[in-house]
Amino acid sequence: DTGVSQDPRHKITKRGQNVTFRCDPISEHNRLYWYRQTLGQGPEFLTYFQNEAQLEKSRLLSDRFSAERPKGSFSTLEIQRTEQGDSAMYLCASSPRGSGANVLTFGAGSRLTVL
Amino acid sequence: QQQVKQSPQSLIVQKGGIPIINCAYENTAFDYFPWYQQFPGKGPALLIAIRPDVSEKKEGRFTISFNKSAKQFSLHIMDSQPGDSATYFCAARNGGGSNYKLTFGKGTLLTVNP
Numbered sequence: 001d002t003g004v005s006q007d008p009r010h011k012i013t014k015r016g017q018n019v020t021f022r023c024d025p026i027s028e029h030n031r032l033y034w035y036r037q038t039l040g041q042g043p044e045f046l047t048y049f050q051n052e053a054q055l056e057k058s059r060l061l062s063d064r065f066s067a068e069r070p071k072g073s074f075s076t077l078e079i080q081r082t083e084q085g086d087s088a089m090y091l092c093a094s095s096p097r098g099s100g101a102n103v104l105t106f107g108a109g110s111r112l113t114v115l
Numbered sequence: 116q117q118q119v120k121q122s123p124q125s126l127i128v129q130k131g132g133i134p135i136i137n138c139a140y141e142n143t144a145f146d147y148f149p150w151y152q153q154f155p156g157k158g159p160a161l162l163i164a165i166r167p168d169v170s171e172k173k174e175g176r177f178t179i180s181f182n183k184s185a186k187q188f189s190l191h192i193m194d195s196q197p198g199d200s201a202t203y204f205c206a207a208r209n210g211g212g213s214n215y216k217l218t219f220g221k222g223t224l225l226t227v228n229p
Contacts, residue, residue, distance in 0.1 A: 004158070031215065042121075042204045042219030043159065056216070091158055102147055102208065104217065106158030 002026055004107035006092050012113045013082055020078045021110040025094030031101060032075050034067055035091040036060065037109070043091055049075060082114045118142055119207050121220025128195055129228050136190045136223045138205035143186070146210030149217070150179065150190050153202045162203075163190070195227045 005024040013019050025032050030051050035043035046065070047057045051072040061067075064082075069075040079086055089111045093104040120139045128134045138148075147166055151159035165172045165179045165188065172179045176193040192199055202224050206217040 033215070040221065042119075042206070042222050043217075044219070045216045048215050050215075093158070101215070102149070102164065103161055106151075106160065108156065108158050 004092055004094055004105050006090075006107040006110045008110060009108065010111045010113070012115065014115050015084060016081055018078065018080045019082060019112060020076055021090050021092075021112075023075045023077070023092030023094075023107060025073070025075070025092070026096075026105060027073075029094035029096050029105070030072065031095045031097070032069055033093040033095075033104065034075070034077050035093065035106075037089040037091055038087075046077075046090075079112070082112075084114045087112055087114045118218045119205060119220045121205050121223060123223060124221070125224040125226070127226045127228065130196060132195050132227070134192050134195055134199075134225055134227070136203055136205070136225070137187065138189065138207075138220050139185075139187045140207050141186065142207070142209065144209050145207040145218075146214075147208040148179070148181065148188050149206050149208075150177075151204045151206060151219075153204065153222075159204060192225075195225075197227045197229050200225055200227050 007022045032049040034046040037043045047067045049069040064080045067077045089109040091109045093106040095104050126134050149164035150162045152162045153159040163174045163177045167183045178191040181188045202222045204222045205220045
């Protein structure tokens with residue numbers, strides 16, 4: 001399967017703990033996105049990478065959030081000092097360069113529950 | 116500020132019916148309008164998309180109608196099947212500087228009864 005892989009699929013943590021999510025995009029895709037989806041809402045944009053460069057970070061991402069894509073391949077999203085409001089599904093997506101850049105392929109998501 | 120308003124929130128139809136989901140936007144800089152389908156436990160998957168220079172696009176049983184002057188677009192599903200039961204999201208992309216960012220509607224939960 002050459003889709004977008006996310007790990008872990010589900011994470012339960014206590015308030016104040018740090019969590020890290022990993023995303024492996026489709027190998028030939030140079031664009032990578034993180035979105036957050038809460039219950040009953042559509043996905044909300046968090047951040048965007050083109051290769052290893054992080055080109056935009058949403059105001060939704062407080063300084064407790066950090067994302068990296070060190071070699072332009074996989075990406076990690078870390079949340080420090082988690083709060084109950086961080087509970088959500090974190091979706092990763094990727095797209096190729098060129099005419100297919102608009103076609104985002106999403107992973108199944110990493111669901112975070114903060115107790 | 117919700118830039119893409121989607122309705123209805125939920126919709127129930129019988130098999131063979133034609134559910135219609137509507138979206139409206141305000142930002143005239145939006146230049147690409149995709150629809151995504153999401154099944155429980157899965158990520159959203161691109162279904163069909165349209166640009167504002169055409170008024171209709173059809174792919175299989177799915178049709179987008181686009182009204183640029185009204186800033187509205189809608190998804191029609193012909194001959195709906197129980198397997199179409201899912202959550203549908205409309206989205207829009209800003210053609211300006213942040214042309215990689217999609218703004219999504221809140222979603223419509225569609226149930227197609229057998």
